[in-house]
Amino acid sequence: MRFRAALLAGYALLAALSVGGLLYSLANQYRLLRSGDVRGWIDDRYAALRAALPSDTRLGYLSDLPLSDNNGDTLFYQTQYAVAPHILLYDAAPRYVIANLTQPALLSELCHDHRLVPVAVADPGLVLLRHEGLR
């Protein structure tokens, strides 16, 4: 009898903890939503860039964040997701190059270093570039 009572108490504890966990999640998520901790759709940022893309299958990619950086990695693969089925290569060799910068002021330096010129500006940090002399 004591065993069964202990068992019932154990099950009640699990159920109570579960409901408590759910209520905590609800309160936490609601608070985050209200505080504006919301990420928009990835595509929203890349829509203008995508409309300007050439038909080349492979596109270059440059950023002020390297792939070894967590944020750089995230930015690269989000861009890849947005521009599929183009394939992004993290270098400036392809005819067209996407610059994705957290510091837009670095764009002119980047263009100068790689002899690139802007083709389309989706936002100050997101620009489609082509090599100078390429038409």
Add this chain to the structure above:
Amino acid sequence: MNALRSSLALLAVVLAGLGIVEAAFRESSGDLAERGLRFSLAAVGGLGLWSSTYAVALFTIGTSTAVLMLKDSLLALGGAALLIRVRPSPAVARAVAAAPAGPRWAGRALALLFGVAVLIAVIVFVIRVMRTPDGFWDAWAIWNLRARFFVRVPGDLALALSPELGWNTHQDYPLMLPGLTAQAWSVAGYEWLAAPAILGGLFALGVTATLTSGVTLLRGAVTGVTAGLVLLGTSAFLRMASHQVADVPLATFALMASVLVAVTIEQPDRPVGPLLVLAGVIASMGAWTKNEGILHAVALMTALFFFQSRSTPLTDRVRQLGWFASGALPIVALLTYFKLAYAPPNDLVKDSSVIEIIRRAAAFPRYQMVLGALWQRVQQVNDWNSFLALLPLFLIGFRRRQPFPPAGRVALAAALLVLGGFVAVYLLTPRDLDWHLRTSMDRVLMQWWPSFIFATFLALPSPEAHRLPLARHHPPHKS
């Protein structure tokens, strides 16, 4: 045109799912838990078949609208044919309806509690999706990216699986989720971005319904509802479901296979053969979802062979494995073809030499790191509530005086084998171990979590009077 396509796709999922489930159970019991289990099996199994047949089309004749409509028509017809062949047995319906039930007020209170919990979980899920509509890394870097290639350049598998995309996009991963998302987009006629989140929600509902109804069927409503609540009350579960990653779908398939195996062990007068064939089909869908699904399937087969009742003759065990394997065969063949014809070698395998593997296996600090990461999860109350500690403690505390029932033993052995497999992969990974643990352990544990909850509640004594085993009511049976 779109209405016709959507109707056909819906019919294909519903009829194919119902067809394979009804063909396996054969008899209708009218029991609420069993109906819940069959419904969730049919819904998820139907989605699994819908996606697997998409891959067959993708690898052979392409995925034009006409081909997909033909494929869905065949799937719907096949499901309908199976349903027409199956006739419910009224004798079984009467027998199971006579099984003992608790007081009516207790049943209502439990149903109310569970209903409120599901409602809160749905709200939490929706808020999470509103906050991160594209999901987490794996969703857009792997699964939905692959679906985009399938839809934007249909038939160009070389491009979709190009190694130039980088190892991070894991071209060797199977195509269950991309197949579902690509078809949802194809049916919608545009890239309906909410579709992957809706699929994530469906799998989350499917795994919750399977766990609750499966445990209820075998141990009664108090135990079943508590098991379902434990899953819903694990914050990491809703987080990962909303992240649109493949781990909750894999967890769903792994749990379903485990539940079906347990049903055949505890209720041997059911049609054991067809149920084990269905378990094999469902387990192979897990393997078609993520590579770890192979580990789940092999662990379940191993546990079924070695850990069920000692009185089960060897020939019966071999026959059971044969049924399971025959169910898994078609989708395993699809997976093998994909691996041989399209997928590059897995990054964990190709970057390892035997010498390096031995060196890693002998490195004591790696064991410390893996066990340390596991211990960290046990302490993460925000993500795992306190259940990673409590369920093992319950198992130890409440099982002292009684042996594990065979179905509980098999389910628990399978879960522990899977956990052991994960630990081995971490010990031997060529990737930076700290990074690997940090980026994947929560997801990997989530694949295993519903099956472990199921195994725990199957192994624990039930606080209510046990439901009479169906074996006592059924007529002598066939396989």
